[in-house]
Amino acid sequence: MLIYDTLIIGSGPTALTAAVFTARANLKVLVIGEPKKSMLVSAADLGNYIGTDGMSGPEWLDKGIEQIKKYGSEFLEQEVVHVEKRENFKIKTADNKTYESKTIIICTGVALRPAGIAGEKELLGKGVHTCVACDGWPYKQKKVGVIGNTNHAAEEVIELLALTKDVTLISNGKEFSISKELMDELNKAKIKFLKDKVSEFKGEKKLEKVILADNQELVFDGVFLALGATTALAFAQKLALDTKNNYLVVDSEGKTSLDGCYAAGACTGGNLQIAKSAGEGCNAAISVIKKVKGLANYSDLT
Ligand SMILES: Cc1cc2nc3c(=O)[nH]c(=O)nc-3n(C[C@H](O)[C@H](O)[C@H](O)COP(=O)(O)OP(=O)(O)OC[C@H]3O[C@@H](n4cnc5c(N)ncnc54)[C@H](O)[C@@H]3O)c2cc1C
Structure with a gap:
């Protein structure tokens, strides 16, 4: 059986960046992921990613996959369902095939929790959003709602306040569970709070109204869902990796608690941005290159 130098699990910005670095260092690389499920x-x-202004996420991913293949990385659109470590890592995909690799890089991202509100899927990206740092800019001086009841929602509101003062935080029928420090900031900014349950997002081509459970209609230019995220912890359990708050723990070189297993990007926590993911993907890739080639240093002049 062919043994890869590294097998990268995932197909978002982290995985593709790790792949381009390892492939261009002439390692034998296989990427297994489902790009249609990348955030x-x-x-x-x-x-907000330099050089990609006006480009959509799917366009970026397609170009990225083309680029890694150009430099010799193999790419397989599949789900990894099992991983174990013996002498090497053995990886099984949903189509029941097995692959073997000296190292792995886990780049499996996170999944943002949906709200399950009628109209949410249809209007996603059209007035209903999930990330202020990504999509907040067009709402400068506009009227915006944030749906959520935790610190995540409060942080999204605080980020929006740099763009607009007209922000309403809607807990969607739950009690607010926000730290005192963040709540003090929200109160100081005099944002509006609502505890109503939201029953529907309405609009033809873009969001026009938010309908509450008591049929009250609210008009917002845009709404941001801030309900936290679920993480791909299955690998952590299979390989007994260290985790913290449901994220994989890595050191400054992207190493997990298991020799030969690296992780990077959103599955390790922190900011949900391409720049962060790409940087960490590069970092983990360089650690893998050093390990596989037995180098003390690689592209580090310190
Ligand atoms: C609506 C929206 C707009 C955004 N806009 C921007 C923006 O403008 N700028 C910006 O910088 N960021 C933006 N982001 C954030 C950005 O998408 C994420 O920060 C980034 O995608 C995280 O990269 P990642 O590679 O860590 O994870 P992801 O891109 O989520 O990739 C993880 C991949 O791993 C795969 N995977 C998971 N489990 C398995 C498995 N078992 N087997 C195989 N594959 C698996 C998933 O299918 C997925 O393809 C946006 C996010 C959203 C939701």
């Missing part, structure tokens, strides 16, 4: 597929315009 980036719902991004309409990557205006």
Whole structure:
């Protein structure tokens, strides 16, 4: 059986960046992932990643996959269902095939929790959004709602306040569970709070109204869902990796607690941005290159 130098699990910005670095270092690389499930597929315009202004997430992913293949990385659109470590890592995909690799890089991202509100799927990216840092800019001086009841929602509101003061935080029928420090900031900014349950997002081509459970209609230019995220912890359990708050723990070189297993990007926590993911993907890739080639240093002049 062919043994890869590294097998990269995932197909978002982290995985593709790790692949381009390892492939260009002439390692034998296999990427296994499902690009249609990357968070980036719902991004309409990557205006905050330099060089991609006006480009959509799917366009970026397609170009990325083309680029890694050009440099010799193999790419397989599949789900990884099992991984174990013996002498090497053995990886099984949903189509029941097995692959073997000296190292692995886990780049499996996170999944943002949906709200399950009628109209949410249809209007996603069209007035209903999930990330202020990604999609907040067009709402400068506009009227915006944020749906959520935790610190995540409060942080999204605080980020929006740099763009607009007209922000309403809607807990969607739950009690607010926000730290005192963040709540003090929200109160100081005099944002509006609502505890109503939201029953529907309405609009033809874009969001026009938010309908509450008591049929009250609210008009917002845009709404941001801030309900936290679920993480791909299955690998952590299979390989007994260290985790913290449901994210994989890595050191400054992207190493997990298991020799030969690296992780990077959104599955390790922190900011949900391409720049962060790409940087960490590069970092983990360089650690893998050093390990596989037995180098003390690689592209580090310190
Ligand atoms: C609506 C929206 C707009 C956004 N806009 C921007 C923006 O403008 N600029 C910006 O910088 N960021 C933006 N982001 C954030 C950005 O998408 C994420 O930060 C980035 O995609 C995280 O990269 P990642 O590679 O860590 O994870 P992901 O891109 O989510 O990739 C993880 C991949 O791993 C795969 N995977 C998971 N489990 C398995 C498995 N078992 N087997 C195989 N594959 C698996 C998933 O299918 C997925 O393809 C946006 C996000 C959203 C939701």
